[in-house]
Every structure is written in structure tokens, then in C-alpha cells.
Amino acid sequence: MKTISVGLIGFGTVGTGVAKILEKNAGLLYQRTGAHIELKKIADLDIKRSRGVRLKKGVLTTSADEIVNNPEIDIVVELIGGIEPARRLILKALENGKHVVTANKALLSAHGWEIFSAARLTGVDVAFEASVGGGIPIIRTMQEGFASDRISGFLGILNGTSNYILSRMTDEGADFKAVLKDAQAQGYAEADPTFDVEGIDTAHKLNVLLSLAFGGKADPKKIYTEGISSITPLDIDFARQLGYKIKLLAICSGHGSEIDARVHPSLIPEKHMLAQVGGAFNAIFVQGQDVGPTMFYGRGAGMMPTGSAVVADIVSIARNIVKGVSDRVPLLPYGSKAPKAIRIKPMSDVQTRYYLRFSAVDKPGVLSSISGALGRNHISIHSVVQKGRDTSNTAVSIFMLTHEAKESDLQKAIRQLEKLSMLKGKTMVIRIVEDIPAAG
Amino acid sequence: MKTISVGLIGFGTVGTGVAKILEKNAGLLYQRTGAHIELKKIADLDIKRSRGVRLKKGVLTTSADEIVNNPEIDIVVELIGGIEPARRLILKALENGKHVVTANKALLSAHGWEIFSAARLTGVDVAFEASVGGGIPIIRTMQEGFASDRISGFLGILNGTSNYILSRMTDEGADFKAVLKDAQAQGYAEADPTFDVEGIDTAHKLNVLLSLAFGGKADPKKIYTEGISSITPLDIDFARQLGYKIKLLAICSGHGSEIDARVHPSLIPEKHMLAQVGGAFNAIFVQGQDVGPTMFYGRGAGMMPTGSAVVADIVSIARNIVKGVSDRVPLLPYGSKAPKAIRIKPMSDVQTRYYLRFSAVDKPGVLSSISGALGRNHISIHSVVQKGRDTSNTAVSIFMLTHEAKESDLQKAIRQLEKLSMLKGKTMVIRIVEDIPAAG
Structure with missing residues (x-):
């Protein structure tokens, strides 16, 4: 029977879940991959504390380098989070021809493409289902379902x-x-x-x-x-x-x-x-x-839900290893050498509806001043409610919903309004999201 | 560039969606698979009606056999539904070493394991994302996400x-x-x-x-x-x-x-x-x-949602073809020659809570007769509401929610009650499902 060896870096909550699932579901995982998946090494700074998982002698180590450089390990699972040393360890593992599973969204957000490119160089897989949505299989849905x-x-x-x-x-x-x-x-x-x-x-x-x-x-x-x-x-x-x-x-x-x-x-x-x-x-x-x-x-989180997503990634890579393939679902499109650059629209250009809550002195003319400032900045009011005077202070709350307006206009109007003495404290601005914003 | 040829059997709503997606997303599909996916043949009884899809000359045929026996076709997509001739055509395609994509839940429910076993014999893939939940990728979630x-x-x-x-x-x-x-x-x-x-x-x-x-x-x-x-x-x-x-x-x-x-x-x-x-x-x-x-x-249905699920299956198989693998996600567990037999619990043994609506004559003693019959059959009542007399007839509606009871007991009680002249018409029985029934 083929054995696939896993090295785990980070024996915290999710790491413990991964170890538990690999132990209790060993038979099931064999049926689904055709391989025996062995948890060969676990690195953590704290290797004393009991996590309630049975481990063979010699599995625990305080050295993550011992895992990424271990020639016997096929898949490295990185669960320490943060940028460094996670980045260095993952790049080293990839360089050494090891497949990598990670839940590290901070690292993927900042250096994802560096990692994907490094994986392509040595022809190994990177999987990261647990990085978003815990146990929800949203990554593979994006990559395969859609x-x-x-x-x-x-x-x-x-x-x-x-x-x-x-x-x-x-x-x-x-x-x-x-x-x-x-x-x-x-x-x-x-x-x-x-x-x-x-x-x-x-x-x-x-x-x-x-x-x-x-x-x-x-x-x-x-x-x-x-x-x-x-x-x-x-x-x-x-x-x-x-x-x-x-x-x-x-x-x-x-x-x-x-x-x-x-x-x-x-x-x-x-x-x-x-x-x-x-x-x-x-x-x-x-x-x-x-x-x-x-x-x-x-x-979206927790020992077993997130652990199950990590092990699903191990299964996916094990299935590739058993069949002798990698990069089956390409992170970089065929026919391109580098990821396409995507520009994010400046927040000031975003158009949306707003919920506004003003804290204002209870005097005639306040509402007209507010609506005037909004109107001069092209913000049209959908509805207004003025709540009764708050007994604890001298201000009243005025709630408004606007029609769609431009963020830069809204911010300008708020700045103008907050210079007026009739407003007490910061204005609360919450954007309204009726649905996915239309392309335009 | 590698070309993967698709033969489509059934040019109805979903088939039209598949043809449209293969046409409009050709570039995208190349980027995601590394292959050019060509719609080589389409079989339908009606090849006259325009579906608003541009097709090369000679693509349309009235003979499905022409597709399953065509040596140039890599993937057969079956979208005619029903048991026969779909079953015969799929088995023939598999025998001829073609991969199969199907949306046919009736066939899969009745003959799924026959089809999976036939696919294993010739080492090809069967994919059926569109058979359940239309565009929802629930099949691959079951097979891979979980x-x-x-x-x-x-x-x-x-x-x-x-x-x-x-x-x-x-x-x-x-x-x-x-x-x-x-x-x-x-x-x-x-x-x-x-x-x-x-x-x-x-x-x-x-x-x-x-x-x-x-x-x-x-x-x-x-x-x-x-x-x-x-x-x-x-x-x-x-x-x-x-x-x-x-x-x-x-x-x-x-x-x-x-x-x-x-x-x-x-x-x-x-x-x-x-x-x-x-x-x-x-x-x-x-x-x-x-x-x-x-x-x-x-x-759960519709030309483009279901069509997109079919094409996602084509992509999945194309990715396997490009990498030279099949049966990467085994339908039959490793180490087993035949599927495990699963016994379905007889309905009479199911335990659940019930909503009951009785139509009864508006006389004293009715409620006591009903609750008596239920009680003798071990059905305990959670709550009762008796609605006022319906002016259009002489009956009143009595609504009840029960505690958990056994289906055979409930059916027996209803049979006994419906023999009494005080009940007018059939009793409405709707089962209450608070959540996934607990194992037990």
C-alpha cells in the first residue's frame, strides 16, 4: 500500500483537529485515496502540552525546518499563520518538491502569487481550502464548481x-x-x-x-x-x-x-x-x-470544521500523488506566464446607498441644514426619521437613508456638516448593500 | 494545442445551454484546461428548430449511435433523460472508452452503480454534477469538499x-x-x-x-x-x-x-x-x-445554470485528459469490488413529529375521541387548536401537533379514526422536520 507522509507545522487548534481526523478517519481516507496517509512529523514551539491525540514517539519536534527539509515528507501543512516564518517555510518546502497545504489567508493575500509561481517551478500542488470560510468548500467551488x-x-x-x-x-x-x-x-x-x-x-x-x-x-x-x-x-x-x-x-x-x-x-x-x-x-x-x-x-472556524477542510486538501493532493499528477487545476491560466493585474476601484469612486445617523442639537433648521449640505453634494435623500430628544444629553438622533451616491461626495458632505456647531459628535455612516453591486 | 471533442446527445433546454457556454467561453475554457474543447456532434430527433447557437455544418445528426460510436469523440454528454435509450447509449459510450457526462438522475438512481462499474472497466470517467441541484456544485462537494x-x-x-x-x-x-x-x-x-x-x-x-x-x-x-x-x-x-x-x-x-x-x-x-x-x-x-x-x-434548473454544471464536468474531465489520468476521485472505494449495500429503514419504523388536520363534525366529544385514539396508539399531543365552524359546510378544522411518534402507530390511529362518522374526509398528515433526524 502506498504511504503518503504529512508534516504538520503548528499544533494549535486547527493542527490538533487535523491530527484527530487523520487518526480517526484513517480507514476512510484510504478508501477515498488508495493511500495510507501518515502524520510523520509535527512541529510546534510547545511540544509538552497534551492535545488529546495519540502520537508515535519521535513525531513531535520544535524545528519546522526539520519538516520542510525532511526527504520523507510528501505534504507540508502550514498552520502557524502570519507572514514570517510561514512564507520562508512554505517556499523552502516547495523548493524541496513538497506539496503544501495552508490555511494562512494573511500570507496568501500578501504573497499568494509568489507561492503559486514557486509551486509551478517544481511542479507541486498548493491547496488552501481552510484559508477562507473554515469548513465551507468555497475554494474548490471557485476553482472547480464554477x-x-x-x-x-x-x-x-x-x-x-x-x-x-x-x-x-x-x-x-x-x-x-x-x-x-x-x-x-x-x-x-x-x-x-x-x-x-x-x-x-x-x-x-x-x-x-x-x-x-x-x-x-x-x-x-x-x-x-x-x-x-x-x-x-x-x-x-x-x-x-x-x-x-x-x-x-x-x-x-x-x-x-x-x-x-x-x-x-x-x-x-x-x-x-x-x-x-x-x-x-x-x-x-x-x-x-x-x-x-x-x-x-x-x-467559518473551529478545530474540526477547519481541520476537515485541511484534510480535504490532503486528500485532494493524495489523489494526485496516487495518480502521478500535479497542477491539475492550474492556479495560473494556461497560456499566461504571470497573473493578470487587477485594479481595485478607489473607494472614493464607489457608488452606493447610505444609512446616516446624525447627532444634532434639537433646534429648528437643523434638518434643512443637513439636507442642504447633502443636496449641494449631489446626495439625494430617500427617507428621514428624527427621533425624540435623548434625555441623557441635549442631542437628538436623525436617521437618513440616501439614494445611490458617490463615496467622495458623501465624505465631502460629512466633512462640511461636521464643521457646523449643530452636530454633536461623529456622524455614523453605514453603506447599504442590497445585492452584489452591478458592473458599471 | 490539444483538442478534446465533445458529443452531445439531446439538444433541448440544457443541451442548448451547454452549446452556448462552450461557444461563448471557449477562451476561458482553454485557460482553465489547457485544451480546446470542440462540440463535434449533437444528436437530437429535431435538428431543424433553431436554438440560437451557431454550429458548423455537419454537427447535427439524428443518430445518437453516431456519437457513442464515433472514434473522434472523447466525451459523450447525455441529456435526453429517462432510462432507455439513455442507459444503452451511456453503456455503449463507456464500452467504447469515452468519458460520460450526464444530468440523468432517473437513470443514475436506478442504474448508477452499473454505469460506475462499466466506467471502471474501461478506465474512463463519469461525471453528473447537473443531475442534482442544477447549478449548485453539490456532487463535487460530496466527493471532494467533504x-x-x-x-x-x-x-x-x-x-x-x-x-x-x-x-x-x-x-x-x-x-x-x-x-x-x-x-x-x-x-x-x-x-x-x-x-x-x-x-x-x-x-x-x-x-x-x-x-x-x-x-x-x-x-x-x-x-x-x-x-x-x-x-x-x-x-x-x-x-x-x-x-x-x-x-x-x-x-x-x-x-x-x-x-x-x-x-x-x-x-x-x-x-x-x-x-x-x-x-x-x-x-x-x-x-x-x-x-x-x-x-x-x-x-436547481434552467438552461444556463444546469448547462454551467454540465460544462464544469466537461472541464473536470478535460483536466484529467490533459494530465493523462482518470478515476482520480473514485466512485467505488479503494479496496472494494462492489458498492456496500445500504438498507433503507421502513417508513413504518420512522419516528417523527406530526402536524395533523382533522375535518370533523362540530359536536361535543369529538376532540376527546380523537385524542383518545391517538393516545391508545402511543401518540402524545403537543398542542391543539380547534378552528371555528366553516360556514360552507358542517365540519370544523381541528389542528394538532404531536410529540415524536412512530409512523406505524400514527397510520393505525388515523385508520381507526377515519372509520368514525364524526370525521369528514381525509385527515391531513404532514411530518415535522426540525432538523436532520438524529442517528438512533
């Missing part, structure tokens, strides 16, 4: 922590800070939640999906990225009254040579399939030119 | 026609017959809608998914199959008041050596992701042991 189609765009709930926090804020009317604290206590949020709640993790994942959906390379620094930390229960409640939910969305759609790609909290119609995605779940809504609208839903 | 996991079960909305009719009945409070008639006029339902509305098409698709999810062969005649033609607006309305929607579901879950597999209208909680699936859309909710709950949503 191989016959052109993707028009996608919307994604790609960060479980943010969706968990927004869902609890919605269900309980609770504050961001209170829910975050509780989420941290329960293990749904990291001690430093910045990557998750500020949209950075979502932007990394958006860029990974973008490269597959549009077959090219974009500059991730150009992806406008805004998180959920300033969303208040007031906004969530008012959105609900208008028939919307607030979700942190990755938004991406093809506009000819330019792609609209951004991450921000969004009002989404409560009847939209994505609005139903609660808790720590993820979902990706994809529009194909031929296939039409589709959605893929599941757990 | 290759590391054990499926616990799935629930599917697999028939667009039925879902379209139920959705309109729900939205408009309209009768089954009226909506069906309109659906036929609009092309959402066939002139003879039996296969769709009586659950037969859904049962075929269930059996195809079952064979992948549980890696074995079941007798499709054992799948209990009930359609939606007796559902009334009264039931839909009452279900809604109780927090449920009525959907035609394929239900399948693993029970050790026995599988619970059935098709029937079901009350599903309105908060369940599947309850959100409206119109002609399809969705499959899959529970994996490691990956947890997932859902896949999209158009």
Missing part, C-alpha cells in the same frame, strides 16, 4: 467573530464592548480582536477569493477596510425597523478592468439569504454569469 | 417546480391547482407535472446524493415518496401561525447499518436556513461529523 463560468461578484460573511458579535448585539440589543468581552471569555474572540473586528481578516479572505474569482492579482492595500467596533445597538435597531440587518461584508464585483472590492459593515435586506447567517457562521454569496446566484454556508 | 469527513445526513429542497408552487401558495394564499396551472403557463412546470409535484424527481436525486454521502447502493423503491398535491392554503397558513413553513424535502440520515431516507412535504421551522429558500431555488443542507452544518443554495 470552472465553466465567469463570476460577476460575491458577498461574504467571512469572519465568524464579527458575525457572532453582531448577531448577539442584534438579538440582545447589547453594546459592542460588552459582547466582545463576553465573546473573549467564551473563546469566540481573541485577546487582541483587532484582526477580526476591524475587518482585516475579512480583507485577507476577500483578496484570496478575488484572485480565484477574477483570475488575477490585486494589491490588497487598496481594499477599503472598515470594521464593526463603532456599530451601536441604536444603528442595529433602526436598521431592523427599516427591514435591514447589519453584517460585516466582503464585497467584490467585476467592473470591466476594475474591481469593486471592499470590506465594511453593511445594511443588508433582512430577506437576503446572507441576512439569515447568524452566530459564528460564515457564508459566501456568489453570482455567476451562467449559474446565477448561489450561496455556501457553514462554520 | 472527502475527509463522514456525512451524518442531509435535507434537500431538490425540485424547483415544487418549491416554486409551495412558495407561491405561501405568498399568495393560493390553491395548489391554480398555482400549478399558472406555473405550467410560465414554463415552471411540465404539462405532466407528476414527476415534479409527486416527489419522484426528488427521490431520484435523494438516491444519487445518498450513494455519495454514504458510499453505497440503496434500493430506490424503498424510499418513501409523497408529493405536495394535497397541501392546502389552510395547512400553509396554520403552519405559519405555528412558526413553520411547508417545504418538499428529501430527508436522509445515517442510522448505523440503516439509513432513514424519505421524501415528503414537511413543516420546517421558519428560522431554519432551508425555510428561506424561495421560488424555483434549490438548496441542500448537509451535516458532516467534523464540518458540522453546511448549506448549498442556487438555481
Whole structure:
């Protein structure tokens, strides 16, 4: 029986899931690949702590180099995250002719094409299903399920922590800070939640999906990225009254040579399939030119869901090894030597509808000043509600929905308005996403 | 440049979609496969009617045998549906060393393993993404996305026609017959809608998914199959008041050596992701042991969605041809010569909760007679509502939800009750599906 040896770098939550699945499903994996998949080496800084997995003697090491340079290892699984040393280790493994499985969205977003090109040089495979959407097989759906189609765009709930926090804020009317604290206590949020709640993790994942959906390379620094930390229960409640939910969305759609790609909290119609995605779940809504609208839903994180995606990648590579092939699903299109450059539309040019919440003094003429400033900047108001005076201070909340307007115009109007003494504090701006933005 | 030749049998709606996609996406398909994919032959009884596709001279033929015996053709696409002559043509194509793509769920349900075994004999591939869920890539998700996991079960909305009719009945409070008639006029339902509305098409698709999810062969005649033609607006309305929607579901879950597999209208909680699936859309909710709950949503039918799934299969096979491999994702597990036999649990043994609607004379003692008969048959009542007298006749409607009970007990109780003169007409029985049935 053929044996395929796996070296695992990073024995944290997902790594433990991978080791557990390789152990408990060994027979199943043989039936599905024709090979025995052996977990040969695991590298981690901490090799003392028990993870509840039975391992043979000599499997654990503190040296990741021992794995990427081990001639007996066929597939290297990188689960340490971050840019370095993950990048160096993966490139070394590829150089040594090893296939690589990674869940590292930060690295793929920043250096994906460097890694894909290195893999092509030595004729090995790189698989990264676990980098986006945890257990949801969205990567292979993009690469294989929709191989016959052109993707028009996608919307994604790609960060479980943010969706968990927004869902609890919605269900309980609770504050961001209170829910975050509780989420941290329960293990749904990291001690430093910045990557998750500020949209950075979502932007990394958006860029990974973008490269597959549009077959090219974009500059991730150009992806406008805004998180959920300033969303208040007031906004969530008012959105609900208008028939919307607030979700942190990755938004991406093809506009000819330019792609609209951004991450921000969004009002989404409560009847939209994505609005139903609660808790720590993820979902990706994809529009194909031929296939039409589709959605893929599941757990976006966790030991076993993400572990199962990593092992599915190991299975895929094992099937290739058994058949003696690689690069069966090319990351770089046939007939091209380098990825196509994709330009991301500047945020200032984006056209969208807006939800606005002003905190203003309760005096005659306020509404006319606001609507005047908006109108002078080509922003047309769809509806206005002025809420009664808040007893705790002297300000009132004015809620508005606009028609479609240009982001640069909106920002200019807000700057002008915030110079006026009648506005108290920052204006809340949340973009409305009715559906995947139309190409135009 | 390598050329891969495709022969298409059946130039109807989906066949036309396939031809259109192969034409408009030729460049894209080359980039993704490394081969030029040529539509060499199309067989149909009607080769006169224009389908709006440009075809070279000599492509059209009325003889399907000309395709399956053509030595120049690499991939045969079967889109005629039904058992014969589709079965004979596919087996001939496989015998002649051709790869086969089919959307034929009726054939796959009845003779899938015969076809898979024939393909293995000559070392060619069979792909059937378009057989279930139209454009939703659920087949490859089962075969590849979840290759590391054990499926616990799935629930599917697999028939667009039925879902379209139920959705309109729900939205408009309209009768089954009226909506069906309109659906036929609009092309959402066939002139003879039996296969769709009586659950037969859904049962075929269930059996195809079952064979992948549980890696074995079941007798499709054992799948209990009930359609939606007796559902009334009264039931839909009452279900809604109780927090449920009525959907035609394929239900399948693993029970050790026995599988619970059935098709029937079901009350599903309105908060369940599947309850959100409206119109002609399809969705499959899959529970994996490691990956947890997932859902896949999209158009279940139509020229371009289903056509795109067929062409995705052509791409997959083309990628294998370019790399010189086949049977990379084995349909029969390694180490086994024949599919595992899967036993379907008899419907009489199924345990579920029930929605019951009795039409009864409005006299004292009716409720006590009904609850007595149920109780004697071990059926415990969860809640009862008796609606006021219907002015158009002398009967009243009594609605009940039961706790979990055994199907044979329920049927026995109904038989006993329907012998009593106090019941007018048939009792409506709709099973409640809160989630994928637990193994047990």
C-alpha cells in the first residue's frame, strides 16, 4: 500500500483537529485515496502540552525546518499563520518538491502569487481550502464548481467573530464592548480582536477569493477596510425597523478592468439569504454569469470544521500523488506566464446607498441644514426619521437613508456638516448593500 | 494545442445551454484546461428548430449511435433523460472508452452503480454534477469538499417546480391547482407535472446524493415518496401561525447499518436556513461529523445554470485528459469490488413529529375521541387548536401537533379514526422536520 507522509507545522487548534481526523478517519481516507496517509512529523514551539491525540514517539519536534527539509515528507501543512516564518517555510518546502497545504489567508493575500509561481517551478500542488470560510468548500467551488463560468461578484460573511458579535448585539440589543468581552471569555474572540473586528481578516479572505474569482492579482492595500467596533445597538435597531440587518461584508464585483472590492459593515435586506447567517457562521454569496446566484454556508472556524477542510486538501493532493499528477487545476491560466493585474476601484469612486445617523442639537433648521449640505453634494435623500430628544444629553438622533451616491461626495458632505456647531459628535455612516453591486 | 471533442446527445433546454457556454467561453475554457474543447456532434430527433447557437455544418445528426460510436469523440454528454435509450447509449459510450457526462438522475438512481462499474472497466470517467441541484456544485462537494469527513445526513429542497408552487401558495394564499396551472403557463412546470409535484424527481436525486454521502447502493423503491398535491392554503397558513413553513424535502440520515431516507412535504421551522429558500431555488443542507452544518443554495434548473454544471464536468474531465489520468476521485472505494449495500429503514419504523388536520363534525366529544385514539396508539399531543365552524359546510378544522411518534402507530390511529362518522374526509398528515433526524 502506498504511504503518503504529512508534516504538520503548528499544533494549535486547527493542527490538533487535523491530527484527530487523520487518526480517526484513517480507514476512510484510504478508501477515498488508495493511500495510507501518515502524520510523520509535527512541529510546534510547545511540544509538552497534551492535545488529546495519540502520537508515535519521535513525531513531535520544535524545528519546522526539520519538516520542510525532511526527504520523507510528501505534504507540508502550514498552520502557524502570519507572514514570517510561514512564507520562508512554505517556499523552502516547495523548493524541496513538497506539496503544501495552508490555511494562512494573511500570507496568501500578501504573497499568494509568489507561492503559486514557486509551486509551478517544481511542479507541486498548493491547496488552501481552510484559508477562507473554515469548513465551507468555497475554494474548490471557485476553482472547480464554477470552472465553466465567469463570476460577476460575491458577498461574504467571512469572519465568524464579527458575525457572532453582531448577531448577539442584534438579538440582545447589547453594546459592542460588552459582547466582545463576553465573546473573549467564551473563546469566540481573541485577546487582541483587532484582526477580526476591524475587518482585516475579512480583507485577507476577500483578496484570496478575488484572485480565484477574477483570475488575477490585486494589491490588497487598496481594499477599503472598515470594521464593526463603532456599530451601536441604536444603528442595529433602526436598521431592523427599516427591514435591514447589519453584517460585516466582503464585497467584490467585476467592473470591466476594475474591481469593486471592499470590506465594511453593511445594511443588508433582512430577506437576503446572507441576512439569515447568524452566530459564528460564515457564508459566501456568489453570482455567476451562467449559474446565477448561489450561496455556501457553514462554520467559518473551529478545530474540526477547519481541520476537515485541511484534510480535504490532503486528500485532494493524495489523489494526485496516487495518480502521478500535479497542477491539475492550474492556479495560473494556461497560456499566461504571470497573473493578470487587477485594479481595485478607489473607494472614493464607489457608488452606493447610505444609512446616516446624525447627532444634532434639537433646534429648528437643523434638518434643512443637513439636507442642504447633502443636496449641494449631489446626495439625494430617500427617507428621514428624527427621533425624540435623548434625555441623557441635549442631542437628538436623525436617521437618513440616501439614494445611490458617490463615496467622495458623501465624505465631502460629512466633512462640511461636521464643521457646523449643530452636530454633536461623529456622524455614523453605514453603506447599504442590497445585492452584489452591478458592473458599471 | 490539444483538442478534446465533445458529443452531445439531446439538444433541448440544457443541451442548448451547454452549446452556448462552450461557444461563448471557449477562451476561458482553454485557460482553465489547457485544451480546446470542440462540440463535434449533437444528436437530437429535431435538428431543424433553431436554438440560437451557431454550429458548423455537419454537427447535427439524428443518430445518437453516431456519437457513442464515433472514434473522434472523447466525451459523450447525455441529456435526453429517462432510462432507455439513455442507459444503452451511456453503456455503449463507456464500452467504447469515452468519458460520460450526464444530468440523468432517473437513470443514475436506478442504474448508477452499473454505469460506475462499466466506467471502471474501461478506465474512463463519469461525471453528473447537473443531475442534482442544477447549478449548485453539490456532487463535487460530496466527493471532494467533504472527502475527509463522514456525512451524518442531509435535507434537500431538490425540485424547483415544487418549491416554486409551495412558495407561491405561501405568498399568495393560493390553491395548489391554480398555482400549478399558472406555473405550467410560465414554463415552471411540465404539462405532466407528476414527476415534479409527486416527489419522484426528488427521490431520484435523494438516491444519487445518498450513494455519495454514504458510499453505497440503496434500493430506490424503498424510499418513501409523497408529493405536495394535497397541501392546502389552510395547512400553509396554520403552519405559519405555528412558526413553520411547508417545504418538499428529501430527508436522509445515517442510522448505523440503516439509513432513514424519505421524501415528503414537511413543516420546517421558519428560522431554519432551508425555510428561506424561495421560488424555483434549490438548496441542500448537509451535516458532516467534523464540518458540522453546511448549506448549498442556487438555481436547481434552467438552461444556463444546469448547462454551467454540465460544462464544469466537461472541464473536470478535460483536466484529467490533459494530465493523462482518470478515476482520480473514485466512485467505488479503494479496496472494494462492489458498492456496500445500504438498507433503507421502513417508513413504518420512522419516528417523527406530526402536524395533523382533522375535518370533523362540530359536536361535543369529538376532540376527546380523537385524542383518545391517538393516545391508545402511543401518540402524545403537543398542542391543539380547534378552528371555528366553516360556514360552507358542517365540519370544523381541528389542528394538532404531536410529540415524536412512530409512523406505524400514527397510520393505525388515523385508520381507526377515519372509520368514525364524526370525521369528514381525509385527515391531513404532514411530518415535522426540525432538523436532520438524529442517528438512533
